[in-house]
Amino acid sequence: MSTATPPRPRPCPAPQPSPARLSPADVVRTGGSGLRSRPMRVFLSALGIAIGIAAMIGVVGISTSSQEELDRKLAALGTNLLTAAPGQSFSGGAARLPDGAVEMVGAIDGVESVSAIGKTDAKVYRNDHVPKEVTGGIGVYAARTDLPGTVGVDVADGRWLTAATHRYPAVVLGAKAAAQLGVYEAGPDAQVWLGGRWFTVVGLLGPNELAPELDSAALVGWPAAEQELDFDGFATTVYARAEGAAVSDVQQVIGATANPENPNEVNVSRPSDALAAKQATDDALSGLLLGLGAVALLVGGVGVANTMVISVLERRAEIGLRRSLGATRGQIRTQFLCESQLLSALGGLGGVALGIAVTAGYAGYQGWPTVVPLWAMAGGVGATLLIGGLAGFYPAVRAARLPPTEALAAA
Known part of the structure; x- marks a missing residue:
């Protein structure tokens, strides 16, 4: 009587290593490396954002300083x-x-x-x-x-x-x-x-x-x-x-x-009604100038998007190499999105500083107190981050979708 040979157990497949996670510091470092390699282009793109933010901060600051001066006058003269x-x-x-x-x-x-x-x-x-x-x-x-x-x-x-x-x-x-x-x-x-x-x-x-x-x-x-x-x-x-x-x-x-x-x-x-009417006229003009500042900010956002698209095209070899070494699409996407956010943040912070300087200079010339609302500064930086996110989304997705072999061959 023959005995059946028991089937050999199949070896378990070796566990695939999970892709390394990028820490926030790594994300910022990799995103900043692309900016440091092209300083002039980064400066010009950030300048577009800064001009828009400075215009908005300056308009709000000058209008608020004028209102503060009017309130001070009315407090002294009486209504x-x-x-x-x-x-x-x-x-x-x-x-x-x-x-x-x-x-x-x-x-x-x-x-x-x-x-x-x-x-x-x-x-x-x-x-x-x-x-x-x-x-x-x-x-x-x-x-x-x-x-x-x-x-x-x-x-x-x-x-x-x-x-x-x-x-x-x-x-x-x-x-x-x-x-x-x-x-x-x-x-x-x-x-x-x-x-x-x-x-x-x-x-x-x-x-x-x-x-x-x-x-x-x-x-x-x-x-x-x-x-x-x-x-x-x-x-x-x-x-x-x-x-x-x-x-x-x-x-x-x-x-x-x-x-x-x-x-x-x-x-x-x-x-005092005449002074209030004058202030209302100034507010209407401020609204128009705010609109112009928003247009300048939009133009700056287009500049950021253009810079990021060109960056993706120029850095296909880097993208292919990183993908070949195990970087995931999400990591590539995060890198370029972080880069656009850093670029916009530079322009936003510079624009806030420039807007405060313009407000202080004009208010000092007029003899007004210098008042820049905190919400305007926070809103300026927040707007730049939003613009940076929107402007960098498409280039980041495009970079993540490049196949490694195609990126290396194109390079």
Whole structure:
């Protein structure tokens, strides 16, 4: 009886070694090696990204710095100043505020202080030899002694009109008026020819954002204007400071209070609204510039994509060699994707630094505080990484799909 030979056991296949994993440091090192080998191309590609980011950071930073300066000015000047001025009469002529308008406005509930100026027909000159037909555009106004406290006037040199000087030929010049007349210091030796006689300049005003009409004005005391300049005594602009919570209520009734018989002939304004409107215009322009910055960033992204595609074509031998040595498609893809991200990050960081420098330079030139929001800087870097990822995705996939033999043969 024969016995069957038992089948030999099949040898187990040797386990295939799994591809080595690349650590994050290895990924960054391999991605950076491609950048170091082509420094000029990398610089130009990163520059395209940097210009776009710098434009966006600069626009946001300058706009934010301008807003900060506006907020600072409004905090110093206040947003509770209201003005009432005569408009046009029903017949189309020039209207005027009635006598006692200042006192009536001051009696409104919620009004903290009130003052006024009145325009005269006088002209002011540097000396008495200037022809009378040359006016220079400087208005001469009668002013009350309580004007600085209401409007927030800043006296840059000398002093404001007082009870001792407002009855005499003394004048305070606005900032532009003083520069136009060539008067840079107040004092007994500083005089201007005003209304046919000499007036002593006792004070010079600083610029005023809420009452720009005072910048180009020569201001004399109310009694002196009536005595020396034939001023009729009627106010042409009434300034009122209202309590913060009562600004809207006072604004609604100030016109009817200043001229009860003809309230429609009174123009009421809130000077701080003009500053806010100017800021809104600046914001609209900033939006346009942000769009241009986004276009520049897109162009930079196209430059990154072009650089990476060329890099893949030039480095086919390297890709084939790495694949032959066991690198997987995923590792090749990660390498080139990391390279595009590093390239974009270089441009992004450079663009943020450049944008901050531009903002600081412009804000310093304008005398503004330098403010660059953190979200803008973080958003700039994040946008570059996103652009780098999108721009490098196709070249990375293309590099990963190259067969080793074809890549080596093409090289």
